[in-house]
Amino acid sequence: MKFDSPAATNPIDRMQVVGQPHERIDGRFKVTGTARYAYEHNDLGPDTAYGYVVGSAVAKGRIARIDSSEARRAPGVLAIVTHENAGKLGKGRLNVARLLAGPEVEHYHQAVALVVAETFEQARAAAAMVRVDYERTDGRFDLAALASGAPLVGGNSDEGSASPPEERLGEFERAFADAPVQLDETYTTPDQSHSAMEPHASVARWDGDELTVWTSNQMIDWGRSDLAATLEIPKEKVRLVSPFVGGGFGGKLFLRTDALLAALGAREAGRPVKVALARPLIANNTTHRPATIQRIRIGAGRDGKIAAIAHESTSGNLPGGDPETAVAQTKLLYAGEHRLAAMRLAETDLPEGNAMRAPGEAPGLMALEIAMDEMAEKLGMDPVEFRVVNDTQVDPMKPERRFSQRQLVECLRQGADRFGWSARGAEPGQVRDGQWLVGMGVAAAFRNNLVLPSGARVRLGRDGVVTVETDMTDIGTGSYTIIAQTAAEMMGLPLSRMQVVLGDSDFPVSAGSGGQFGANSSTAGVYAACVKLREAVAAKLGFNSADDVEFTGGEVRSGNRAVQLADAAADVELVAEDRIEFDKDFIDAEQQSTFGAHFVEVGVDMATAEVRVRRMLSVCAAGRILNPVTARSQVIGAMTMGVGGALMEELAVDTRHGFFVNHDLAGYEVPVHADIPHQDVVFLDEMDPRSSPMKAKGVGELGLCGVGAAVANAIHNAIGVRVRHYPITLDKLL
Numbered sequence: 109m110k111f112d113s114p115a116a117t118n119p120i121d122r123m124q125v126v127g128q129p130h131e132r133i134d135g136r137f138k139v140t141g142t143a144r145y146a147y148e149h150n151d152l153g154p155d156t157a158y159g160y161v162v163g164s165a166v167a168k169g170r171i172a173r174i175d176s177s178e179a180r181r182a183p184g185v186l187a188i189v190t191h192e193n194a195g196k197l198g199k200g201r202l203n204v205a206r207l208l209a210g211p212e213v214e215h216y217h218q219a220v221a222l223v224v225a226e227t228f229e230q231a232r233a234a235a236a237m238v239r240v241d242y243e244r245t246d247g248r249f250d251l252a253a254l255a256s257g258a259p260l261v262g263g264n265s266d267e268g269s270a271s272p273p274e275e276r277l278g279e280f281e282r283a284f285a286d287a288p289v290q291l292d293e294t295y296t297t298p299d300q301s302h303s304a305m306e307p308h309a310s311v312a313r314w315d316g317d318e319l320t321v322w323t324s325n326q327m328i329d330w331g332r333s334d335l336a337a338t339l340e341i342p343k344e345k346v347r348l349v350s351p352f353v354g355g356g357f358g359g360k361l362f363l364r365t366d367a368l369l370a371a372l373g374a375r376e377a378g379r380p381v382k383v384a385l386a387r388p389l390i391a392n393n394t395t396h397r398p399a400t401i402q403r404i405r406i407g408a409g410r411d412g413k414i415a416a417i418a419h420e421s422t423s424g425n426l427p428g429g430d431p432e433t434a435v436a437q438t439k440l441l442y443a444g445e446h447r448l449a450a451m452r453l454a455e456t457d458l459p460e461g462n463a464m465r466a467p468g469e470a471p472g473l474m475a476l477e478i479a480m481d482e483m484a485e486k487l488g489m490d491p492v493e494f495r496v497v498n499d500t501q502v503d504p505m506k507p508e509r510r511f512s513q514r515q516l517v518e519c520l521r522q523g524a525d526r527f528g529w530s531a532r533g534a535e536p537g538q539v540r541d542g543q544w545l546v547g548m549g550v551a552a553a554f555r556n557n558l559v560l561p562s563g564a565r566v567r568l569g570r571d572g573v574v575t576v577e578t579d580m581t582d583i584g585t586g587s588y589t590i591i592a593q594t595a596a597e598m599m600g601l602p603l604s605r606m607q608v609v610l611g612d613s614d615f616p617v618s619a620g621s622g623g624q625f626g627a628n629s630s631t632a633g634v635y636a637a638c639v640k641l642r643e644a645v646a647a648k649l650g651f652n653s654a655d656d657v658e659f660t661g662g663e664v665r666s667g668n669r670a671v672q673l674a675d676a677a678a679d680v681e682l683v684a685e686d687r688i689e690f691d692k693d694f695i696d697a698e699q700q701s702t703f704g705a706h707f708v709e710v711g712v713d714m715a716t717a718e719v720r721v722r723r724m725l726s727v728c729a730a731g732r733i734l735n736p737v738t739a740r741s742q743v744i745g746a747m748t749m750g751v752g753g754a755l756m757e758e759l760a761v762d763t764r765h766g767f768f769v770n771h772d773l774a775g776y777e778v779p780v781h782a783d784i785p786h787q788d789v790v791f792l793d794e795m796d797p798r799s800s801p802m803k804a805k806g807v808g809e810l811g812l813c814g815v816g817a818a819v820a821n822a823i824h825n826a827i828g829v830r831v832r833h834y835p836i837t838l839d840k841l842l
């Protein structure tokens with residue numbers, strides 16, 4: 109199905125099942141331990157072996173020699189894979205560094221060997237006996253030192269949307285110089301780690317020349333393609349299965365070491381092999397969100413109208429990697445006639461930087477929304493009003509393009525009302541509660557809405573059950589549930605008659621889970637397949653056309669004729685498959701984005717400067733909300749993650765040796781629910797007929813965008829200290 113005009117009224121609009129607050133249909137499997145995650149595929153036979161990954165001890169250089177003779181003699185060892193015996197390997201389209209080093213080493217903890225043994229403990233013990241001699245060479249590890257010479261470089265703001273190195277409108281420099289109120293500040297965000305609860309893990313089995321990998325991956329088709337490309341075998345010979353994913357956050361968008369080495373280990377050992385990356389390996393072996401240095405200049409009139417705005421971001425990456433597109437939102441969020449957005453990229457030899465939840469906007473808004481707070485202060489304006497005054501209904505870089513939907517002002521106004529914003533003291537340090545100084549902060553939320561083609565197959569079984577099959581993944585987001593709701597609505601059946609099977613490359617290729625495009629795109633694909641199934645049912649039951657036929661209450665009706673839906677499959681199962689394709693010109697004709705407002709109240713201890721988040725509210729305008737329970741969970745999780753970005757998260761770089769020092773969950777801290785006593789989420793009524801037949805958008809990343817700045821602004825309001833370098837730790841407040 110081609111989507112090339114605004115969505116007409118369709119069965120989804122009944123919202124009898126879609127849009128209802130259904131609990132997760134897979135929830136029971138998760139809380140009873142019957143949802144099997146990658147490493148838990150224990151039924152591949154008693155000869156299943158265990159692999160343990162050895163990571164490089166240097167960040168840059170060459171492997172001079174590997175001596176694995178002692179490891180080979182260790183108890184239980186079955187095979188050892190290194191670059192010397194792995195055979196010729198290609199490289200996946202989406203991989204920057206190779207997943208098995210040798211002889212060159214490109215980054216710290218790049219895999220240099222896999223030890224396969226009868227038990228996990230034997231593999232781990234033998235891994236410590238693999239002797240690797242390195243010739244170490246100097247690397248580039250200090251972004252701050254490299255930033256001044258970094259060239260302008262474009263990149264992808266996320267899967268598919270290109271971002272040029274520099275964009276200008278009007279005459280920024282002149283307009284900024286002329287502006288009566290000016291801000292010119294630099295903000296920094298550190299390297300961050302996804303820290304998913306489930307580590308990267310895979311189990312691989314070869315059947316002749318056919319490979320099956322049970323893995324933990326957000327994007328089945330990308331993973332399958334890149335695994336085939338790396339092994340240099342036909343894609344058709346590779347099957348990837350990933351029915352449950354214990355968190356991804358962008359860290360599992362790509363083929364990683366676990367999947368490749370499990371496949372190589374299984375080939376070498378002639379047995380199925382399980383590989384999980386040990387927690388201390390993950391931060392340096394996999395990807396991370398790159399650190400940024402962001403200079404923001406804003407010039408405004410005394411009336412608060414922005415005349416000139418510039419956002420320049422510098423990040424680092426391995427050769428061939430992309431810049432962090434931290435300027436993305438600044439092109440679209442606020443009005444202003446004279447504009448500049450630019451990205452610079454320094455080549456570094458730290459591990460690969462890549463997408464982490466809301467790549468671009470998440471770190472970009474951490475900077476921009478502090479700058480907006482600082483400008484409001486300079487102007488003597490309320491921070492909510494300052495944002496409202498600078499709202500725009502058109503793309504500020506291309507004024508002929510409208511936003512398809514944009515309710516930023518409504519988000520700010522409703523949020524301010526609900527949060528009790530009017531009680532905020534404009535001057536810092538005015539509100540005290542015992543030992544705490546209390547402050548409130550606000551930030552706008554913004555995230556682009558991407559759409560990707562997505563396919564699905566639906567079956568109406570002889571038992572009247574509808575089964576949906578697609579390679580879409582559920583990374584904890586609720587895909588199973590919203591897909592079941594979509595098919596139930598389309599076929600006029602209750603949720604209990606739906607079966608959803610996900611995450612298998614034998615099924616039609618879906619959008620996958622990334623860039624907050626998954627929910628809208630994948631359900632639109634299911635919608636398309638259901639349209640076809642409805643046609644097949646109508647034809648089978650002798651209706652003239654599916655157009656004036658209603659599917660409801662388990663029946664198919666037209667005029668005064670009503671037939672049981674299940675009758676259509678009484679003799680033989682009906683199967684339909686289709687795919688939603690988005691017409692590029694239609695999609696690009698208007699700007700599709702999601703908007704929100706974050707409100708945060710913090711307390712700062714007067715003696716110790718300990719920061720506690722007391723209350724948070726997010727108001728989101730993100731198209732039709734397919735399920736308010738799962739969407740709310742997404743936003744609450746994102747808000748919690750945003751508090752981590754504000755107060756705790758930082759991969760500490762050893763700039764001499766080139767690695768992230770705090771590479772486990774003891775040293776890399778993330779907040780939990782219990783850290784925040786009160787979180788509230790409001791979704792504004794919205795439908796976007798330009799987003800898909802579902803009229804939905806993404807919300808899982810929007811919930812993170814801006815949170816960090818709202819916390820920073822609340823801290824400033826509490827105690828008057830302006831911190832521009834994340835995370836906001838005690839030492840920066842005392």
Ligand code: MOS
Nearest residue numbers: 358464465622623
């Ligand atoms: Mo997202 S960072 O595209 O999983």
